[in-house]
Amino acid sequence: MQHYAFLVDDELFDRAYARLQGNGIEHWADPQMQLAGTISSGHGGRGVYFKDPAGHALEMITRPYL
Numbered sequence: 001m002q003h004y005a006f007l008v009d010d011e012l013f014d015r016a017y018a019r020l021q022g023n024g025i026e027h028w029a030d031p032q033m034q035l036a037g038t039i040s041s042g043h044g045g046r047g048v049y050f051k052d053p054a055g056h057a058l059e060m061i062t063r064p065y066l
Helices: 010-022
Strands: 003-007 047-051 057-061
Touching (some): 010 057
Parallel strands (some): 003 057
16 A cells, blocks of 8 residues: 645645545545544644545645644
């Protein structure tokens, strides 16, 4: 499994997260994929993890890690 992270603005995060939920895509707040169905609020922003069809971990965040 590979991990890919995307830094997005708040508006794009809201739209993309709504699509994840609307399409029933499993997602997590944490990289260990234990906090299912929610988003994280770390690093002063928001983030979510989900998998692509090949099983790679995708991460969408609104603030960069410091």
